[in-house]
Amino acid sequence: MVLKKKINVFDYAGDIMKALDKGVLITTKADGKVDSMTLGWGTLGIDWSLPVFTAYIRKSRFTKEQLEKNPEFTVNVPYGAFDPKILGVCGSKSGRDMDKAKELGLTLVDPEVISVPAVKELPLTLECRVVCVEKQDTDTMPEEILKEHYPSEKPTPFGGSLENYHYAFYGQIVSAYMIED
Numbered sequence: 290m291v292l293k294k295k296i297n298v299f300d301y302a303g304d305i306m307k308a309l310d311k312g313v314l315i316t317t318k319a320d321g322k323v324d325s326m327t328l329g330w331g332t333l334g335i336d337w338s339l340p341v342f343t344a345y346i347r348k349s350r351f352t353k354e355q356l357e358k359n360p361e362f363t364v365n366v367p368y369g370a371f372d373p374k375i376l377g378v379c380g381s382k383s384g385r386d387m388d389k390a391k392e393l394g395l396t397l398v399d400p401e402v403i404s405v406p407a408v409k410e411l412p413l414t415l416e417c418r419v420v421c422v423e424k425q426d427t428d429t430m431p432e433e434i435l436k437e438h439y440p441s442e443k444p445t446p447f448g449g450s451l452e453n454y455h456y457a458f459y460g461q462i463v464s465a466y467m468i469e470d
Contacts, residue, residue: 291398291409293466298340301413301465302333305366308413312376314365315344317355318405323397325365325389325408326352327380330455340462342415345455348424351384356458360419361403364460365411368467375410401464412468417460425454 298305305313314325330345342364346353356362367376372393379389390397396409400416407414 291396292469293398293401293414294469296413296465296467298333298415298462298465301366304368304413305333305364305415308366308368311367312380313367314363314375314379314408314411315346315352316363316365316405316408317352317359318361319355319358322355322384322388323390323406324351324355324384325379325395326350326384327376328364329380331364336459337420339420341420342417342460342462344458344460346458347455353456355384356419356422359404360422360458361405362417362419362458362460363400363403363405363407364415364417365408366413366415367411368413371410375408398468401466403463407466407468409468414464414466414468415460415462416464418463419458420461421457421459423457423459425456427454 309331312327312329315328316323316325328344332343334341375393378393382389397406398409400406403416403418
């Protein structure tokens, strides 16, 4: 049996944001398929008087397809020692082509509120239900950001270039906990 210690997400805000700089996992589940993707762009805060984690996901990603089918996700944050290979594989391979959890030997943990599991190896977990999705408005972005992150002359590793912008998935945090051994 896996033990979970309920947490106040904002007590861990600094830890979550520091981890995000190096990468966290966002895990989805749709059509019986669980997939985790390394995420480096996100925010934690309050929107609409709700605790929210916002994940920024390119339109070409399998994760976006999964979220369109089932608008729930977990954020799985490294806390303590972990194998960095997890973030490497989940950030460079597509769930369209492989079962990353099986390949990496990840332990999927039953969720508390939503249908998407947590990942035991990255124990600080946020269960989120999507409350809003926004396509980036490129007309409002500074030219420097467009050139650096969306260069039209250089394709991205995940397909497309200038047209491959991010969508912001605002996930209401419906449960937060630390998975314990």
